[in-house]
Amino acid sequence: MARRFVRSALQGVAPDLVDTAQLLVSELVTNVVMHARTEIEVRARSIAGRVQVWVSDHRPSRGLVPHQRHSYAGTGWGLALVESLASSHGVQIGEDRKTVWFELWPETPPPPTSEWDTTSCSGPTVTVRLIDLPYALYSAGRQHRDALLRELLLMSSAGDRIGMPVRTEDLLAAHDMSNAISAGMGAAMGRRFSDADTISLLVAIPADSAGDLAALRRVLEIADGAAQQESLLTLPALPQIRAFRRWLLDQIADQVAGEHPTAWTLTPGTPSARPLELAPWDVSDLQTSAVPTIAADDGNRIIAVNGPAADLLGWQADDLVGRRITVLIPEHLRERHIRAFSSLLLTGQPRVLGHSIPLPALHHDGRLIPVRVNIQTQEAVDGRTVFVAQLIPRTAVPAAPRTPREHRHAARPEFGARYVSAAPKRAGRTGDDETGRAAMERLSLLADTGSALSSTLNLKEGLLRVCKVLAQRLADWCVVDLLAEHGHVERVCVVHRDPTALASGVYMGRLPPVSEASRGPLPRVLRGAGPLLLTDFPPPSRAASPLDARKLELFEQLGGNSAIIAPLRARREVLGALTVVRTDAERPFTEADLPLISDLVRGIALGVDNARLYQETRHTAERLQRSLLPDLPRIEHLQLAARYAPSTTTAQVGGDWYDAFVLPGGDTVLVIGDVTGHDLRAAVAMSALRNMLRGIAVDRRQPPGDVLRRLDLASQTLYPRATATCIYALVKGPTGGPWHLHHASAGHLPPLLTTAEGDTRYLEEGAGLLIGMDPDLPRPSARDPLPAHSTLLLFTDGLIERRGESLDDSLARLRQHTAALARAPLDVFCDDLLIGLGAHGADDVALLALRTVPPP
Numbered sequence: 001m002a003r004r005f006v007r008s009a010l011q012g013v014a015p016d017l018v019d020t021a022q023l024l025v026s027e028l029v030t031n032v033v034m035h036a037r038t039e040i041e042v043r044a045r046s047i048a049g050r051v052q053v054w055v056s057d058h059r060p061s062r063g064l065v066p067h068q069r070h071s072y073a074g075t076g077w078g079l080a081l082v083e084s085l086a087s088s089h090g091v092q093i094g095e096d097r098k099t100v101w102f103e104l105w106p107e108t109p110p111p112p113t114s115e116w117d118t119t120s121c122s123g124p125t126v127t128v129r130l131i132d133l134p135y136a137l138y139s140a141g142r143q144h145r146d147a148l149l150r151e152l153l154l155m156s157s158a159g160d161r162i163g164m165p166v167r168t169e170d171l172l173a174a175h176d177m178s179n180a181i182s183a184g185m186g187a188a189m190g191r192r193f194s195d196a197d198t199i200s201l202l203v204a205i206p207a208d209s210a211g212d213l214a215a216l217r218r219v220l221e222i223a224d225g226a227a228q229q230e231s232l233l234t235l236p237a238l239p240q241i242r243a244f245r246r247w248l249l250d251q252i253a254d255q256v257a258g259e260h261p262t263a264w265t266l267t268p269g270t271p272s273a274r275p276l277e278l279a280p281w282d283v284s285d286l287q288t289s290a291v292p293t294i295a296a297d298d299g300n301r302i303i304a305v306n307g308p309a310a311d312l313l314g315w316q317a318d319d320l321v322g323r324r325i326t327v328l329i330p331e332h333l334r335e336r337h338i339r340a341f342s343s344l345l346l347t348g349q350p351r352v353l354g355h356s357i358p359l360p361a362l363h364h365d366g367r368l369i370p371v372r373v374n375i376q377t378q379e380a381v382d383g384r385t386v387f388v389a390q391l392i393p394r395t396a397v398p399a400a401p402r403t404p405r406e407h408r409h410a411a412r413p414e415f416g417a418r419y420v421s422a423a424p425k426r427a428g429r430t431g432d433d434e435t436g437r438a439a440m441e442r443l444s445l446l447a448d449t450g451s452a453l454s455s456t457l458n459l460k461e462g463l464l465r466v467c468k469v470l471a472q473r474l475a476d477w478c479v480v481d482l483l484a485e486h487g488h489v490e491r492v493c494v495v496h497r498d499p500t501a502l503a504s505g506v507y508m509g510r511l512p513p514v515s516e517a518s519r520g521p522l523p524r525v526l527r528g529a530g531p532l533l534l535t536d537f538p539p540p541s542r543a544a545s546p547l548d549a550r551k552l553e554l555f556e557q558l559g560g561n562s563a564i565i566a567p568l569r570a571r572r573e574v575l576g577a578l579t580v581v582r583t584d585a586e587r588p589f590t591e592a593d594l595p596l597i598s599d600l601v602r603g604i605a606l607g608v609d610n611a612r613l614y615q616e617t618r619h620t621a622e623r624l625q626r627s628l629l630p631d632l633p634r635i636e637h638l639q640l641a642a643r644y645a646p647s648t649t650t651a652q653v654g655g656d657w658y659d660a661f662v663l664p665g666g667d668t669v670l671v672i673g674d675v676t677g678h679d680l681r682a683a684v685a686m687s688a689l690r691n692m693l694r695g696i697a698v699d700r701r702q703p704p705g706d707v708l709r710r711l712d713l714a715s716q717t718l719y720p721r722a723t724a725t726c727i728y729a730l731v732k733g734p735t736g737g738p739w740h741l742h743h744a745s746a747g748h749l750p751p752l753l754t755t756a757e758g759d760t761r762y763l764e765e766g767a768g769l770l771i772g773m774d775p776d777l778p779r780p781s782a783r784d785p786l787p788a789h790s791t792l793l794l795f796t797d798g799l800i801e802r803r804g805e806s807l808d809d810s811l812a813r814l815r816q817h818t819a820a821l822a823r824a825p826l827d828v829f830c831d832d833l834l835i836g837l838g839a840h841g842a843d844d845v846a847l848l849a850l851r852t853v854p855p856p
Contacts, residue, residue, distance in 0.1 A: 002025050002029045002040070002042050003025060003026055006025050006044045007022060010044060010046055013049065013051060017051050018051075020104055021051050021053055021104060023081065023085070024081060024085060025044075025053060027078035027081050028055040028082070029042070031078050031079075033157075034150075035059075035175070035176075035179055036057035036059040036062070037059075037172070038058040039057070040057060041054075041057075041097075042054070050103060052101070052103050054100070054101045055100050055101075056098065057098055058097050058098075059098060060096065061123060062176065063091075063093065063183050064100065065182045065183045082100075085104075086103060086104060087103050087104055088103040088105075089102040089103070123207070123208075124207040125204040125207055126207045126255065127202050127203070127204060127205075128184075128202070128205050128251065128252050128261075129202055130201045130248070130261070131262070131265075131524075131529075132199075132263040132264045132266075132524055132528075133198060134197065134244070134264060135197065135198065135199055135280065136197075136280030136380060136381050137240060137241065137244045137379050138248075139382065139383045140241055140383045141244050142383075143383045144237050144241055145178055145220060146178070148220060148223040148224065149171075149175050151223075151232055152166065152171055153171065156168060164222050164231070165222065166223075170218060171219055173212045173215040173216070174212070174215045174220070177213055177215065177216040180206055180212075181205070181252065187203075188203045197528070197530070197567075197569075198264070198265070198529045198530060203252075205252055205255075207256070209252075209256060210257065213252060214253070216249065224237055224242065224348070227348070228346075228347045228348055228349070235348070236346070236348030237348055238350075238385060239348065239349075241379075244264070263529065265529040266524060266527065280378070280379060280381045285570075285571075286304050287304070288306075288606055290308060290613065291392070291571070292306065292308040292371075292390065292392070293305075293308070293388060293389065293390050294320075294325070294388075295388050295389075296386070296389070297384065298345060298384070300324055300326070300338075300341060301323065301324055302320050302324075302325055303321065304321065305317040305321060312369060312371075312393065313369065313391075314364035325337075333359070353375055353376060353377060355374070358371075359372075359373050361391060369393070371392060372391075374389070374390045375389045376388050445473055445474060445596075446600065446603060449469050449604060450603050450607065452465035452466045453466050453604060453607035453608075454607060458611075459608065462607065462611060464493045466480075467479070467494075467495035470495075470580055471497045475497075475580035475582055476496065476497050476581060476584070477494070477580075478494075478578065479494045480568075480576060480577070481511065481576050482576035482608070483574060483575060487513040488511075489510070489511040489514060490510055491508050491509060491511055494508065494554070494558075501558060506557060506558070507553070511550050512545070512549075514527070514547060515545075518544075520544035520545050521548065522547055522548050523545055523547055523548065525574075526567065527574065528569065528574050529567070530565055530566050530567050530577075531564050531565065531567075531594050531597045531601070533562070533564055533590070533591060533593075533594065534563045534564070535562050535588065537555045537556075537563075539556065540553045551579075555581070558581070560581040560582070560583055561583055562581070562589040562590075563580065563582070564589050564593060564597050565577055565579045566578050566579075566598065566600075567605075568601055568604055568605035569601070570605045575612070576608065578597075578601050578604060580597065629642070629657060629846075630661070632660050633661055633668070635662065635668060636735060637852070638668060639851040639853055640826075641826045641829070641830045642658050642660070642847065642848045643833075643845070644658070644844070655675025655686040655724065656673070656674050656796045656844040656845070657675075657686050657687075658673075658846045659671035659693070663697065668730070668850075669730060670730075670792075670794060670848060671690070671726065671848075672796065672846060673686070673689065673690070673724055673725060673796075674724060674726075674748070674796045674846075675689065675722060675723075675724040676723045685719050685722040685724070686724070688718065689715060689719075689724060692711060693726075693728065696711055704729060704730060704743050705766065707744070708726065708768065708771070709775065709777075709778065711728075711771060712773075712775040715775075716775050719772075722771075723770050724770065724771040724772060725747040725748035725770055726745070726746045726748055726771055727746075728744055729741055729742065729751070735855060736854050737788055737852065737854050738786075740784065741792065742783050743763065743781070744779055744781045744782065745766055745768060746768055746769065746771045747769055749796075749797060749800075750763050750767070751793065752793040752795070752814060753784070754792075754818040754819060754822050755822065756787070756788075756790060756823060758822040759819075760815040762815075763782065763784050765780070766780050766782030786852050788852050788854045789852060789853065790851070790852055791818065791822065792849065793818060793847060794848040794849075795846070795847040796843075796844065796845060796846045797843065798845040798846075799833065799845045799847060800813065800837060801843065813837070817833055817837060826851050830849050834847070
């Protein structure tokens with residue numbers, strides 16, 4: 001009826017304007033039917049070719065609810081269409097009616113469109129404080145809530161039986177309450193997207209809404225349950241959206257009833273809906289990650305792939321985008337994947353989310369790549385749910401971390417315009433000049449902090465350098481607190497612009513842990529909130545928790561007028577917090593500084609995460625390597641000592657090894673070897689060679705040369721492409737001596753014998769080819785005496801080899817060192833060699849030393 005009326009009232013007007021007027025009237029009348037549910041009055045006229053239309057209802061107590069223009073939103077497009085197509089628009093609210101109007105002008109270009117001038121509601125209100133509200137999760141939750149209520153209302157208004165225990169009056173009350181919440185949130189946030197991951201808002205809610213809030217909760221719970229049973233077209237909420245919706249309604253209901261607010265970050269969540277997961281999905285986080293990562297949408301299509309994932313699977317990243325995720329799943333698992341994915345969407349119940357599942361991935365060439373897949377959901381700022389999968393190879397050590405790259409915002413000049421420089425403005429400069437200068441300062445600061453952190457592999461040293469940059473360029477002092485295992489917090493650095501301010505010392509080290517009872521700004525940030533702007537610093541005695549008390553003690557000691565605390569977050573986990581503080585009341589931090597701090601902590605967090613991954617990889621590789629090395633036997637008349645030092649330039653395991661054991665006949669076996677390579681394959685081959693050599697040595701009491709020949713044959717059979725050097729030696733002789741060394745070498749550096757008087761010589765007899773060259777060639781054995789109190793050293797090339805130095809010079813230097821240490825205790829002998837020689841090498845070092853000690 002409204003469409004026909006408008007067409008008849010606008011006879012003689014340009015057809016395109018009439019068509020647009022009909023479309024916009026349809027949207028506005030639909031809004032009245034859905035939201036006001038009163039009589040509708042439509043007026044339309046044309047003046048000089050311009051169209052003017054008014055749509056009125058009789059419910060002025062509920063204002064308009066403009067929606068954000070998210071391209072993925074399924075509802076809320078009515079006012080957005082008016083904003084986009086009308087030359088001018090607005091709303092008039094009187095005592096008994098509310099009128100929405102628009103104008104259409106034929107001239108080009110039309111005048112700038114206006115904003116909706118309206119209030120969220122009229123009448124008595126209660127101000128509700130929503131603390132640490134995650135913006136992306138709110139956006140997704142609102143869209144899902146609107147979709148559920150819209151479907152129920154349409155079913156009810158069309159006369160369909162809903163088939164659920166929902167009363168019509170409850171449904172209408174729930175719809176009105178949802179609109180009131182959305183209007184209040186919209187008015188509190190303004191017409192902008194949030195730059196922070198979390199925001200804190202003061203929202204006006206009708207004071208008499210307790211009953212309507214209860215109705216909204218009941219209706220949404222029933223509707224979501226029906227969606228899980230596939231009784232609605234709307235899909236059920238995913239766990240994190242369901243948890244957030246309950247928190248939001250609880251906060252509003254409790255505060256309307258007079259209770260105190262509780263931050264989202266301080267609310268315990270289920271494993272699949274943890275409050276930590278606050279950051280919206282950001283493709284730049286995926287692209288800069290060193291972990292192979294793929295993101296897909298709810299249509300099972302790939303929307304982003306990083307370089308490590310493309311390399312792992314043999315694709316070009318751009319070629320994967322847009323394809324179904326099943327292209328990476330082996331054919332025998334595709335049906336199971338589709339069933340599981342469909343079940344998640346249709347029921348909202350996760351079965352594999354958050355778990356590390358061992359699965360094969362399909363390589364581009366058809367091979368199966370064994371990986372562990374960890375899938376998480378994450379909301380984008382436009383309301384989409386993104387499924388993020390990390391692929392951890394099951395047969396390779398993670399690659400060394402990449403140098404942190406600047407966040408994508410660093411290249412966006414509009415963000416720089418918000419950064420207020422600490423320097424005073426110069427007279428005569430234009431606004432564009434100031435904006436450009438601020439943007440350049442901002443980019444320079446981002447670059448300098450990134451360089452400071454990446455200039456060293458030591459995490460604490462890197463953070464200290466970052467804080468020095470920030471203390472000189474942005475703040476008066478700053479501090480970094482990092483999270484450790486089991487919620488423990490460690491203060492790793494404090495830097496002040498004035499070094500004398502720290503002359504009396506500040507507390508460093510372990511702080512009270514983050515517990516469920518922890519309250520205050522720092523615990524909130526360590527759970528993912530922020531960045532938080534602080535302008536009030538109470539005394540430590542008024543702290544909300546022991547952790548905050550230690551923070552306030554630092555403010556009391558160093559002073560502060562304003563501060564920003566921001567989370568260091570990477571891979572959806574909070575790693576710690578950065579606090580920057582200004583003491584000058586004339587130059588405080590403001591909300592305009594928050595976007596800059598957000599970008600700074602993103603880059604710093606990425607560097608912290610990379611440094612931790614690097615350290616963890618090195619420690620894991622070293623533990624693996626050491627687990628492959630044996631405990632030395634205790635022999636009465638022989639002293640044994642060994643050392644192993646991993647490479648200083650690689651985090652990978654290697655092929656260096658040593659071994660010592662006693663044969664059943666009483667002879668002592670000494671072994672040193674080096675498998676070619678510095679990777680997991682070399683370590684596996686090394687372990688296999690060591691075990692094979694042990695078995696051959698025990699089973700075949702043969703000369704060392706024959707034992708190495710059998711080892712060569714076994715190696716060629718089981719590891720045909722592996723090559724290695726090795727010394728196999730037997731120490732023979734009674735307890736009181738004399739002793740002899742029976743030995744053979746497969747391409748290894750010769751043993752070094754040092755007498756108690758400091759005489760040295762290399763035992764070069766018994767040399768043969770490397771393992772893996774020709775198992776049919778005979779291998780010689782040699783026999784040399786071992787004088788009493790002499791020291792025999794077996795070593796790998798990492799101990800002596802230097803770039804640009806001849807092998808003869810390297811061997812001569814080693815002789816000089818052992819001669820000087822001839823009478824030193826054997827442990828001192830080994831340690832001094834490792835410190836004096838091994839500290840300068842880039843290769844792994846293994847050494848095995850034996851000293852003959854006759855009984856007294």
